[in-house]
Amino acid sequence: MMKISSKGEYSLRALITLGENEKKVMTVTEISDLTLVPTPYLEKLLMQLKQLGYITSRRGFGGGYRLRVNPSEICIGEVIRKIEGPLAPMGCVSITSYEACSLEGNCRLQPLWGLVRNSVSHILENITLEDLLNNQVNTKEELLSELWGKRK
Numbered sequence: 001m002m003k004i005s006s007k008g009e010y011s012l013r014a015l016i017t018l019g020e021n022e023k024k025v026m027t028v029t030e031i032s033d034l035t036l037v038p039t040p041y042l043e044k045l046l047m048q049l050k051q052l053g054y055i056t057s058r059r060g061f062g063g064g065y066r067l068r069v070n071p072s073e074i075c076i077g078e079v080i081r082k083i084e085g086p087l088a089p090m091g092c093v094s095i096t097s098y099e100a101c102s103l104e105g106n107c108r109l110q111p112l113w114g115l116v117r118n119s120v121s122h123i124l125e126n127i128t129l130e131d132l133l134n135n136q137v138n139t140k141e142e143l144l145s146e147l148w149g150k151r152k
Contacts, residue, residue, distance in 0.1 A: 004080065004084060005084065006041075007045065007083055007084065008079075008080055008083045008084040010035065010037045010041065010042065010045055011045050011048070011049060011079065011083050012076070012079065012080075012132075013035040013036075013037060014031055014035055014037065014042065014045060014046060014049065014055075015049065015054060015055075015067070015074065015079065015129055016129070016132055016133065017031050017034045017035050018031070018055060018065060018066060018067045019067055019071045019129050019130075019132075019133045020133060021066075022066070022067055022071070024066065025058060025062065025063065025064040025065065025066050026064045026065055026066065027063075027064040027065075028042055028043055028046065028064070028065070030064070031046070031065065046065055048083070050065075050068075052079075052082050052083075053068060053069065054067065054068060054069055054074060054079070055067055055068050056068040070130075071128060071129040071130035071133055072128050072129075072130040073128070074128055074129035074130075075124075075125060075127075075128055076124050076125075076127045076128065076129065076131075076132070077121060077123075077124030077125035077126075077127070078125075079129075080124055081096065085097065087117060087120050087121045087124065088113065088116075088117040089113050089116050089117060089120075090109075090110075090113040092104055092107070092110055092113065093110060093113040093114040093116075093117050094117070095117075
């Protein structure tokens with residue numbers, strides 16, 4: 001279920017930092033200093049981001065981490081799903097991790113949870129790392145208009 005933990009937030013901070021320094025290979029210490037994420041925890045997150053294919057690393061002198069994927073191709077919704085799990089607030093409305101509920105047939109809350117899932121998903125799926133790097137999230141207000149326009 002959607003809950004953005006420190007793991008998700010810190011992973012996004014690391015990606016932003018690497019995106020801001022795209023031409024440079026950065027050490028864990030440099031990334032830690034800029035993101036305020038403790039080095040041991042950051043190392044684990046960077047390994048996961050590497051396994052997911054978002055970043056690459058190089059060992060030895062001059063080694064460190066850098067983005068492997070262009071920021072315009074890194075979808076924030078995808079990153080959150082891969083790091084945190086489904087975006088749905090409840091299992092009964094999850095598309096990727098559906099969980100049946102005994103109240104489902106008569107539940108008055110399910111449409112609400114579905115609307116929350118759709119809203120969050122729509123926004124996160126339409127924001128890229130490039131948008132974050134360029135401070136363009138506030139200019140994406142049309143995402144809400146699209147979403148609420150469809151509801152009317």
